[in-house]
Amino acid sequence: MKLFSFSSATTGVADEPGRPASASRTRVLWLACTAHALHDGYTDMVYALLPVWQADFGLTYGALAIVRGVYAGTTATLQLPAGRVADIFGARATLAFGTFLAALRYAVAGMSGTLVGLCVALAISGCGSSTQHPLASGAVSRVYGRNARGPLSIYNFSGDLGKSALPAAISLLITVMPWRHALWAVSSVGFVLAAALALFLPSVPRQASSVEDASSHSGNASRTGFSLLFTIGVLDTAVRMGLLTFLPFLLKAKGISQPVMGTALALVFIGGAAGKFVCGWLGARMGAIGTVLATESGTAALILAVIWLPLGPALVVLPLLGAMLNGTSSVLYGTVPELTSVDGTERAFALFYTGTIASGALAPVAYGLLGDRIGVNAATIATAVTALAVVPLALGLRRYLRRA
Structure with a gap:
């Protein structure tokens, strides 16, 4: 299969043998x-x-x-x-x-x-x-x-x-x-x-150029690691979409006006965009698992803060909450190639994206039904609990990564 190519100038590393210039x-x-x-x-x-x-x-x-x-x-x-x-x-x-x-x-x-x-x-x-x-x-x-x-x-x-x-x-x-x-x-x-x-769009060869580029684990181990990563991705997306479902109602209960509501949501999305950019680089330098543990724990803590803080302080933490909510995704996407063979890269990404897209569609429905039964605040706390559920999965994933 013919594929595309990208630059090491962006990463600050030298060209690898067998890689495009x-x-x-x-x-x-x-x-x-x-x-x-x-x-x-x-x-x-x-x-x-x-x-x-x-x-x-x-x-x-x-x-x-x-x-x-x-x-x-x-x-x-x-x-x-x-x-x-x-x-x-x-x-x-x-x-x-x-x-x-x-x-x-x-x-x-x-x-x-x-x-x-x-x-x-x-x-x-x-x-x-x-x-x-x-x-x-x-x-x-x-x-x-x-x-x-x-x-x-x-x-x-x-x-x-x-x-x-x-x-x-x-x-x-x-x-x-x-x-x-x-x-x-x-x-x-x-x-x-x-x-x-x-x-x-340039083409690049499908073959691995070095042993380092191939998965460092056996097939069964890589499948287990990918399954853990897939589950983390599904849960992370569920947390994000579930919280965004309830956030307007949480802020409305604090007395926010409609014009300020738009600003509040914009703060979350701006923080989310920044989080995607920054956390991918942090994952490359600090390790994927440490970054995921930080973002998911931070997400849970900030969700609880938004629930219990008054409106003013809650608005202040929204950009950071957005960064934590979205930042994990960049780390997870960057980890997919480590858990699959070179020939299976596209299939692995396809599986991963299918799971996260499906989670994004189903999670608001599931959390919405839960909110009908236990109330908005309790259902929002459930999204924080879901974020914390990622922590043991991330710790289990550590052994399958070359550089956790």
């Missing part, structure tokens, strides 16, 4: 980051468009849920098949075509006049977006080898930039032009990026 690695890093930003931005643009579609098509809330669910479902279920397609056609071609499909979604949606048409457009986009996470993550880990943690944190952080920029851009565009024209304008960006990926 620094310039090629840099080019792949930024192309993959751009792809991540675009795909994640396309995903969150749906939220900005739902009210527009509801007004234009007369959709019920149930129909809007279907519209959103079609995209999330196809993206989650096609992560693994995307890796198999890449085995046949090459990762560069598969990612470029996936980006083309994601852009086509908004072009088709701009021509649609029915709910069925919208669902078809979102299904097309879900097929395309399913390629991005496993293939781009696998590319980063392949070209950087044992130095991949830092670049993977940059890659992870770039998705948050897209989530911030594209929904804001589409919200602005639909104030100055019809929403269909706005969608065509945004889709054109995706078509340009698809062409850039096809033309300029």
Whole structure:
């Protein structure tokens, strides 16, 4: 399978024998980051468009849920098949075509006049977006080898930039032009990026270049380690999505106004973006397990602080809470390549992303039902307990890592 390449200039290490040169690695890093930003931005643009579609098509809330669910479902279920397609056609071609499909979604949606048409457009986009996470993550880990943690944190952080920029851009565009024209304008960006990926994304060999790049454990041990990592990722995502479900209600109970509510949530998301960037580098320098223990313990403590503190102090800790909530993910993504063979990198990332996406969809439902039974405060405390449940799993994972 043909894959992409990233730069050691970013990591501050010398080129490894058998690895692509620094310039090629840099080019792949930024192309993959751009792809991540675009795909994640396309995903969150749906939220900005739902009210527009509801007004234009007369959709019920149930129909809007279907519209959103079609995209999330196809993206989650096609992560693994995307890796198999890449085995046949090459990762560069598969990612470029996936980006083309994601852009086509908004072009088709701009021509649609029915709910069925919208669902078809979102299904097309879900097929395309399913390629991005496993293939781009696998590319980063392949070209950087044992130095991949830092670049993977940059890659992870770039998705948050897209989530911030594209929904804001589409919200602005639909104030100055019809929403269909706005969608065509945004889709054109995706078509340009698809062409850039096809033309300029370097290829790297699939083979391991050194013994150090391969998993240092037997197959069974690596599978056990990956299972622990997968479980940690699922629980970490559940904590994040569960807390975000309850946070507005916790703040409302403290007397927050609606305008300040928006600011409070922005503080969490800004802190989360910073946490993704910083914690990936901390994991590379301080060790993955120590960083995970710090972020999960910090998450639990800060969740309890937000519950019991008055409004003012609670707002002060929100950026740090966001950093702890999101920071673990960069460490976990950087650990995936250590627990799989070189040939299984894309499949491992596909499995990991499938689990976290599914957890993100199901956790708010589970915690919401729990909140109905025991109340918002108690259910929020349950998210803190879930974060602490990661601690023994992380300690168990230590023995499977070369550098914990």
